[in-house]
Amino acid sequence: MTEVTYLEALRQGLWEEMERDDRVFILGEDVGLYGGAFKVTEGFTKRFGEQRVIDTPISEAAIVGAAAGAAHMGLRPVAEMQFIDFISCAYDMLTNYVATARYRAGLATPLVVRGPCGGYVRGGPFHSQNPEAAFFHTPGLKIVYPATARDAKGLIKAAIRDDDPVLYLEHKWLYRRVKEQLPEGEEIVTPIGEARLAREGKDLSIVTYGATLWKSLEAAEQLEQEDGVAAEVLDLRTLLPLDDAAIVRSVKKTNKVLIVHEDTRTGGVAGEITARINEQAFEWLDGPIMRVTAHDVPLPYAPTLEDFVLPQTEDIVKAARWLAAY
Amino acid sequence: MTSRPVPTTHSRPLPAGLTREQLLEIYRYLRLTRTLEERLTALYRQSKVIGGLFRSLGQEGESVASAYALERGPHRDILSPLIRNLGSMLVMGAQPLEILRQYMAKAGSPTRGRELNVHFNDLERGFLGQISHLGDMIPVMAGITLTFKLRGEWRVGLVYIGDGGTSTGTFHEGLNFAAVQRCPLVVIAEYNRWAYSTPPEKQFAVKDLAEKAKGYGISAGTVDGNDVLAVYEATKAAVARARGGGGVQFIEVKTYRRKGHAEHDDQHYVPQEELDWWAKQNDPVDRYVKQLLQHEWTEERDLTEIDERVRVEIDQATDACVNEPLPQPETTLPGVYASPPAAERLWFRSL
Numbered sequence: 001m002t003e004v005t006y007l008e009a010l011r012q013g014l015w016e017e018m019e020r021d022d023r024v025f026i027l028g029e030d031v032g033l034y035g036g037a038f039k040v041t042e043g044f045t046k047r048f049g050e051q052r053v054i055d056t057p058i059s060e061a062a063i064v065g066a067a068a069g070a071a072h073m074g075l076r077p078v079a080e081m082q083f084i085d086f087i088s089c090a091y092d093m094l095t096n097y098v099a100t101a102r103y104r105a106g107l108a109t110p111l112v113v114r115g116p117c118g119g120y121v122r123g124g125p126f127h128s129q130n131p132e133a134a135f136f137h138t139p140g141l142k143i144v145y146p147a148t149a150r151d152a153k154g155l156i157k158a159a160i161r162d163d164d165p166v167l168y169l170e171h172k173w174l175y176r177r178v179k180e181q182l183p184e185g186e187e188i189v190t191p192i193g194e195a196r197l198a199r200e201g202k203d204l205s206i207v208t209y210g211a212t213l214w215k216s217l218e219a220a221e222q223l224e225q226e227d228g229v230a231a232e233v234l235d236l237r238t239l240l241p242l243d244d245a246a247i248v249r250s251v252k253k254t255n256k257v258l259i260v261h262e263d264t265r266t267g268g269v270a271g272e273i274t275a276r277i278n279e280q281a282f283e284w285l286d287g288p289i290m291r292v293t294a295h296d297v298p299l300p301y302a303p304t305l306e307d308f309v310l311p312q313t314e315d316i317v318k319a320a321r322w323l324a325a326y
Numbered sequence: 327m328t329s330r331p332v333p334t335t336h337s338r339p340l341p342a343g344l345t346r347e348q349l350l351e352i353y354r355y356l357r358l359t360r361t362l363e364e365r366l367t368a369l370y371r372q373s374k375v376i377g378g379l380f381r382s383l384g385q386e387g388e389s390v391a392s393a394y395a396l397e398r399g400p401h402r403d404i405l406s407p408l409i410r411n412l413g414s415m416l417v418m419g420a421q422p423l424e425i426l427r428q429y430m431a432k433a434g435s436p437t438r439g440r441e442l443n444v445h446f447n448d449l450e451r452g453f454l455g456q457i458s459h460l461g462d463m464i465p466v467m468a469g470i471t472l473t474f475k476l477r478g479e480w481r482v483g484l485v486y487i488g489d490g491g492t493s494t495g496t497f498h499e500g501l502n503f504a505a506v507q508r509c510p511l512v513v514i515a516e517y518n519r520w521a522y523s524t525p526p527e528k529q530f531a532v533k534d535l536a537e538k539a540k541g542y543g544i545s546a547g548t549v550d551g552n553d554v555l556a557v558y559e560a561t562k563a564a565v566a567r568a569r570g571g572g573g574v575q576f577i578e579v580k581t582y583r584r585k586g587h588a589e590h591d592d593q594h595y596v597p598q599e600e601l602d603w604w605a606k607q608n609d610p611v612d613r614y615v616k617q618l619l620q621h622e623w624t625e626e627r628d629l630t631e632i633d634e635r636v637r638v639e640i641d642q643a644t645d646a647c648v649n650e651p652l653p654q655p656e657t658t659l660p661g662v663y664a665s666p667p668a669a670e671r672l673w674f675r676s677l
Contacts, residue, residue, distance in 0.1 A: 069469020
């Protein structure tokens with residue numbers, strides 16, 4: 001076992017897939033000799049050469065479009081968005097071209113688009129976004145969002161091996177904060193579409209993903225210590241397709257649900273989860289399904305403002321207390 | 327009975343390195359394109375075409391001639407056509423039956439009723455269907471030709487873009503990306519005067535589309551798009567340069583869209599005398615026929631024989647599919663993903 005960070009685990013997963021399958025290649029801005037803005041691909045050019053680690057112009061639409069063309073031809077491109085905020089520049093290419101290709105035209109497009117997401121880092125409105133809701137509505141795409149080092153590795157490997165296009169959302173606040181003992185020499189592949197029970201509990205379920213998994217776990221610990229409330233925490237890991245079965249299983253056990261995400265509230269993933277619980281487990285509920293999310297504003301820069309906008313551990317504790325008492 | 331001239335004795339040398347059979351094959355594709363579209367117009371008027379109908383009348387020459395310059399056959403060159411490049415798809419081996427089924431949304435169409443008109447593909451035969459977002463096929467074809475380059479395959483890609491399409495961001499991003507990567511890609515930019523109802527002077531401030539390509543370090547030229555042999559020769563040379571490692575090539579073809587954007591468009595914004603001039607003085611098929619006959623590369627009889635064979639082919643294709651069924655509703659659910667295999671059938675449909 002070796003202790004590795006979330007970032008190192010992602011890097012290992014990419015590296016292992018590049019070693020395993022010569023169809024895999026990386027393209028993106030500054031990914032080559034520079035090694036990427038966060039050094040995810042550091043050392044890759046030296047090992048795999050410029051043909052498999054391609055520095056591109058600042059052109060997200062061209063990066064994704066070219067990845068799609070290469071994927072049609074049998075390659076397995078991994079496209080990096082330097083910050084995930086810039087994926088919106090490739091929105092058309094992803095939603096109109098890539099996502100529809102198999103359905104409308106029978107074209108296999110096995111590509112991965114990955115990039116650093118999320119706030120809590122004082123990045124301001126354009127280096128802190130969580131783009132999942134914009135793509136969650138698009139049939140044909142898959143979306144994974146690892147919260148642990150193990151899943152950072154396991155999901156990048158699964159995404160690369162998947163025959164469908166996958167958005168791999170990685171949280172930059174977790175890059176070097178989260179560490180985990182990972183076995184050496186054992187292959188880690190996290191199945192796409194399966195949530196993970198991160199903490200067992202009986203009093204209420206906290207359904208979450210990404211950075212707020214850690215805030216939810218902190219909150220659950222505090223609730224246990226201070227209130228004797230046993231909160232269950234479900235880490236979704238994959239957002240599209242959602243693991244309905246795991247969500248419903250937890251609802252039937254605790255009968256109360258708090259959904260937590262870092263993304264803004266309106267039109268967020270929590271709304272869809274709420275609707276599915278309503279459809280599939282309405283009679284099991286002993287309280288309203290509640291949400292803790294970011295406020296509906298662009299993410300501001302100043303620490304005082306950002307901390308107010310984003311969900312904090314204390315918010316989750318308060319919301320869970322309210323729900324437990326309902 | 328008068329004797330007919332013998333082609334080999336008085337005729338001019340054959341042009342552009344083409345054989346007499348190839349010259350006639352090009353003619354066949356021109357005629358096939360036009361006759362097929364005329365048939366589609368008839369079917370449209372009978373309400374048998376489900377959606378819109380987009381004609382390439384007056385532009386068939388550049389579509390056919392540019393595609394004809396590619397290497398065809400299983401896993402050879404690949405092109406990506408737009409709505410007015412039916413001719414290029416036929417050259418690559420798309421069948422009239424497939425086109426008819428697509429327009430009529432038949433269950434047996436290449437996309438099983440999921441997509442419209444010429445929006446379908448067969449990468450083995452060498453055509454990749456467009457999506458409606460103009461410009462998007464440039465980055466995709468950049469990726470396809472990047473793959474040729476990475477694998478060391480001697481293959482070339484060709485992509486069409488209209489004058490209006492050159493205003494899109496993906497056109498510029500794709501062109502720049504492909505230029506930097508020196509992808510073996512040939513871009514055919516069709517200056518056909520109309521982007522729906524918008525004329526060039528409201529679309530861009532350059533005179534020629536070729537000027538745009540030069541800004542990306544791409545060699546670019548302009549040819550008469552209604553001169554079939556000129557387009558063929560220019561494309562042939564560009565394809566050879568691309569195949570030889572010369573990077574992206576850009577050819578602007580000056581042509582003219584003689585019909586409305588689609589059949590519903592009455593073209594009231596176009597002066598009638600302009601349409602008449604292009605129809606009478608600058609039709610690509612008429613010009614090509616004139617060349618073939620004037621230079622005695624072929625005889626009228628050969629051309630009328632082809633016309634008749636094409637007519638029979640289109641008749642047979644129409645008869646074969648016009649009464650075919652539309653797809654069964656529930657065939658719509660599978661195939662969004664490789665896995666899961668089908669979308670969920672929603673609960674209210676079981677009530």
